[in-house]
Amino acid sequence: MTEKLFWDNPYLKECEARVIEIKDKEVKLDRTIFYAFSGGQASDSGSIGGVKVKEAIKKGREIVYILEEEPGFKAGETVKVSIDWNxxxxxxxxxxxxxxxxxxxxxxxxxxxxxxxxxxxxxxxxxxxxxxxxxxxxxxxxxxxxxxxxxxxxxxxxxxxxxxxxxxxxxxxxxxxxxxxxxxxxxxxxxxxxxxxxxxxxxxxxxxxxxxxxxx
Structure with missing residues (x-):
């Protein structure tokens, strides 16, 4: 299950996370500050490993990120997650x-x-x-x-x-x-x-x- 750092500290603007899974442009992380649309609240905007996130989807208790292009990083690597703070x-x-x-x-x-x-x-x-x-x-x-x-x-x-x-x-x-x-x-x-x-x-x-x- 994705650890949701945005609950512990919603003021975090970036964090490091380990890539759990990659399938084409879909990425799962072990932890995240990047909120996915839920309960009427819009998703965050930002990037994972320098690649812009097109969509963040909540699937049960997991969050899946759809990137705008296939990433250069691989599963198991550590990447930087950044959000549009404004x-x-x-x-x-x-x-x-x-x-x-x-x-x-x-x-x-x-x-x-x-x-x-x-x-x-x-x-x-x-x-x-x-x-x-x-x-x-x-x-x-x-x-x-x-x-x-x-x-x-x-x-x-x-x-x-x-x-x-x-x-x-x-x-x-x-x-x-x-x-x-x-x-x-x-x-x-x-x-x-x-x-x-x-x-x-x-x-x-x-x-x-x-x-x-x-x-x-």
């Missing part, structure tokens, strides 16, 4: 923001279940069923989310006691199952801006943006 950090900020916004959506509107979600480098989105437009509620929810974020609360992510592949996200009194990558403190998120989109009768989408560039 993309990763923006996603970390947006993913943590999404949990906080969802908490206040639930608190204000009783949204207890999502029908879709996505976190990319540009924005996060939450899709849910609701009988009317939520536009008139967003200003209040945005205000509450930003007030919470400004407090500088610690964010913790950790493995479930019964299964280390099952992960939790926790901040103050908010707790959700989540295997994504996150910032360590709410102040790293910055201010959030919310936008409503209609995606069909009885269905609403809230898009989440984070303002400003925070360097880490």
């Amino acid at each position: 993309k990763r950090y923006k996603i970390m900020r947006l993913h943590s923001a999404a949990h906080i916004v969802y908490y206040f959506l639930n608190k204000e509107l009783g949204i207890e279940r999502l029908i879709g979600s996505n976190i990319s480098q540009e924005k996060a989105r939450l899709d849910f069923e609701y009988p009317e437009s939520v536009k008139k509620y967003l200003e209040k929810i945005e205000e509450k989310a930003n007030e919470f974020i400004s407090q500088g609360y610690e964010i913790k992510t950790y493995a479930d006691k019964s299964d280390k592949e099952r992960r939790w996200w926790e901040c103050e009194n908010i707790k959700y199952p989540c295997g994504g990558t996150h910032v360590k403190n709410t102040k790293e998120i910055g201010r959030v801006k919310l936008k409503r989109k209609n995606i069909g009768k009885g269905k609403e989408r809230v898009e989440i943006f984070v303002e400003g560039e925070i360097k880490k």
Whole structure:
């Protein structure tokens, strides 16, 4: 099973890993900092052994990387794994923001279940069923989310006691199952801006943006 270093330290920008298997352009590593699309969170971008990664795929508890070209390295060799840090950090900020916004959506509107979600480098989105437009509620929810974020609360992510592949996200009194990558403190998120989109009768989408560039 691939050791997922991005859970232990999501701030790592590069690491060394041993190549476990190569099949044409497909590569498996013994450990990685390179997140593969899962739970609505976009994959990282970057390279393995100097070769650009085209796609990262989660297969069960393993991660398979599809390279843009056949690599010059071989199974058993040690390679450098590098990620696009600006993309990763923006996603970390947006993913943590999404949990906080969802908490206040639930608190204000009783949204207890999502029908879709996505976190990319540009924005996060939450899709849910609701009988009317939520536009008139967003200003209040945005205000509450930003007030919470400004407090500088610690964010913790950790493995479930019964299964280390099952992960939790926790901040103050908010707790959700989540295997994504996150910032360590709410102040790293910055201010959030919310936008409503209609995606069909009885269905609403809230898009989440984070303002400003925070360097880490």
